[in-house]
Amino acid sequence: MSKEDGIIAQGIIEETLPNMMFRVRITSEGFADKDGKPFLVLTRVSGKMQKFNIRMLPGDIVTVELSPYDLTRGRIIYRGVRDKDRPVVVAPPEPESEITPESEASPPISPSV
Secondary structure: OOOOOOEEEEEEEEEOOOOOOEEEEOOOOOOOOOOEEEEEEEEEEEEEHOOOOOOOOOOOOHHHHHEOOOEEEEEEEEHHHHHOOOOOOOOOOOOOOOOOOHHHOOOOOOOOO
């Protein structure tokens, strides 16, 4: 095996991270944790995809090249065609803290005697 050989796998983008990095759930056969949970990989975008500004969203099907030295990191080398029947997976927004007018008001001032 030469240094350039990588392990090719299919996956779905789970999360978008800063600096063009993504968390991808590998869906190929043979990739699972000891408990049978999906295998998550931290990936970056390949050079040609950066050059041509290929956009990716959570839910996109991608082809990932994994490093044989570190199976938790990889490189996205191809973005597949999105299924029109499958909705885009987006994380729900975090709830904002609710402030009521009563909690904003200052406590009543007692008259001085």
